[in-house]
Amino acid sequence: MTMMNNNSISARRRGLFRRRLADRIVRLLSTAALVIAIAGMGWILWNVCARGISVLSWSFLTESTKPWGIPDSGIANAILGTLEITLGAALIGIPPALLGGIYLAEFGRGTRLAGIIRFATNVLMGMPSVVVGLFVYALMVVPLGGFSGVAGSLALAILMIPVVLSTTEEMLRMVPDTLRESALALGCSRTRATLAILCRSARSGLLTGILLAVARVSGETAPLLFTALWSDGWPRDYFTGPTANLPVLITEYSTNSPFAEQHAAGWGAALTVTVMVLLLNIGSRIIFKEKHHVR
Amino acid sequence: MSDEIKISVRNLNFFYAGNHQALFDNNLEIRANHVTAVIGPSGCGKSTHLRTYNRIFELYRGQRAEGEILVDGENILSPHVDVLELRRRIGMIFQKPTPFPMSVFDNVAYPLRLHFKLSKSEIADRVEDALRGVSLWDEVSGKLKTSGLALSGGQQQRLCIARAVTAAPEVLLMDEPTSAIDPVATLKIEDLILQLREKFTIVIVTHNMQQAARISDYTAFFYQGRIVEYGRTEAIFTNPSNPKTEEYITGRFG
Numbered sequence: 001m002t003m004m005n006n007n008s009i010s011a012r013r014r015g016l017f018r019r020r021l022a023d024r025i026v027r028l029l030s031t032a033a034l035v036i037a038i039a040g041m042g043w044i045l046w047n048v049c050a051r052g053i054s055v056l057s058w059s060f061l062t063e064s065t066k067p068w069g070i071p072d073s074g075i076a077n078a079i080l081g082t083l084e085i086t087l088g089a090a091l092i093g094i095p096p097a098l099l100g101g102i103y104l105a106e107f108g109r110g111t112r113l114a115g116i117i118r119f120a121t122n123v124l125m126g127m128p129s130v131v132v133g134l135f136v137y138a139l140m141v142v143p144l145g146g147f148s149g150v151a152g153s154l155a156l157a158i159l160m161i162p163v164v165l166s167t168t169e170e171m172l173r174m175v176p177d178t179l180r181e182s183a184l185a186l187g188c189s190r191t192r193a194t195l196a197i198l199c200r201s202a203r204s205g206l207l208t209g210i211l212l213a214v215a216r217v218s219g220e221t222a223p224l225l226f227t228a229l230w231s232d233g234w235p236r237d238y239f240t241g242p243t244a245n246l247p248v249l250i251t252e253y254s255t256n257s258p259f260a261e262q263h264a265a266g267w268g269a270a271l272t273v274t275v276m277v278l279l280l281n282i283g284s285r286i287i288f289k290e291k292h293h294v295r
Numbered sequence: 296m297s298d299e300i301k302i303s304v305r306n307l308n309f310f311y312a313g314n315h316q317a318l319f320d321n322n323l324e325i326r327a328n329h330v331t332a333v334i335g336p337s338g339c340g341k342s343t344h345l346r347t348y349n350r351i352f353e354l355y356r357g358q359r360a361e362g363e364i365l366v367d368g369e370n371i372l373s374p375h376v377d378v379l380e381l382r383r384r385i386g387m388i389f390q391k392p393t394p395f396p397m398s399v400f401d402n403v404a405y406p407l408r409l410h411f412k413l414s415k416s417e418i419a420d421r422v423e424d425a426l427r428g429v430s431l432w433d434e435v436s437g438k439l440k441t442s443g444l445a446l447s448g449g450q451q452q453r454l455c456i457a458r459a460v461t462a463a464p465e466v467l468l469m470d471e472p473t474s475a476i477d478p479v480a481t482l483k484i485e486d487l488i489l490q491l492r493e494k495f496t497i498v499i500v501t502h503n504m505q506q507a508a509r510i511s512d513y514t515a516f517f518y519q520g521r522i523v524e525y526g527r528t529e530a531i532f533t534n535p536s537n538p539k540t541e542e543y544i545t546g547r548f549g
Contacts, residue, residue, distance in 0.1 A: 109356065110356050176391075176393075177354075178389050178390075178391055178393050179393050179395070180354065181351055181354060181387075181389065181393075182387070182389055182393040182395075182455070183395070184351060184354060184382065185349055185351055185382055185386065185387035185389075185459075186382065186383070186386070186405065186406050186409065186458070186459070186462055187379045187380065187381075187382040187383035187406065187409060187410060187462060188379075188409060189379060192409075197395050197396070200395070200396050200397070201395075201396045203396075
């Protein structure tokens, strides 16, 4: 009897030791993974800042790009072009994505069509952006006979749609059914309940999804190489001509130019686009927090 | 008070998705301007029964009701009934208060703007009347523009009652309206229900048997989807005719 007891106690101790060891190891590994991830991000940010900040100046942000050798060259045309292309993408992509998300969350629950749409959205979410660029190139640039800013917007819109659509569905699903029921119980139609009450209740989440999608696509390069391409001029021909933009500027200056000044300008543009995306991300966090922590 | 029948339920059967039957041959006569309590153990079909009166179950795929529910003699389960108008006539209060994400004023004004064409001053008057009607006016008159979500739980529930009342319904369905609310706020809502009886026909689902005894005129006892006993509340609580009813109200199960 005592023998057995002693045996089982030491077995229990061994088990406990093993569990503690496993706990230590998992903690160590996950902490290490975290450090690697954060260090990587910090390194990138540091590099971009260190190399980009020296070229930042008033004229850099207000003058347009110029061929090498002409003084006072800036990146303002690319900043404006990026804003145009991104805004255009938002205008093209957000309405169908919101409506699609509303359909999945509200009207199409449990239907076959909703299942198909959800599957297609996931496929689109995983689509390489270069393929989307090529698609728009074949669909729009070739038949219309030229690169244009609006073609760039279309490519980015296609990339935004799955992101906005699935966050819209998710956010609407977070709205409790009792709110849905109480709107209907007052005699609201389904459409009105959805648009006036449920979307309002989920609005900060919807806005967050939109901002994150905009942030995601505003740094995309590959689709723009096939569509908006590049121009040294101001972005006046959004609908008909090549349109300057930051991602392609960075690619061109950093990889296709032999000149040190243009390499430096590429870093400056990289810093600019990083700050823009960072601001979008921070903005979306503030909006989401306001709703979910302080009523 | 009249003893006219407002709602007459005849052979009501209810099915959840997958043909899972939840209500069996329910027959019930709800009297106008009285409070009818629906009691019974969890899962007995009380809420399911209530949710057929305004057809709110239709929100969910695969749920269906068979039989007849006559409101003023008209079968509201018929597909020809305008369900939006039905829901204006038959209001509902839920277990958890559900203020809309808008101001206190806009919450109460919502059904007015939805169903009636009124001037701004008429809307303001009716909102005030409704808030006074639920004794909320003195508490919120200074903060009509703040969010309805900022009120306390008991205030939110009275706000929801005020909102239901502005749609000018004939019947108010209440699905455990006090179970998520503290005892003091509960008493206020019970007082309110007794006042509302003057104007509306009230059907209330409750888990709380003291509450049913305090505020209802008639009580229906549900068990496993069937109406076991229905009658005047005093009779049900003092002299139940079915042994199952007696077991339940004396707390032997539930």
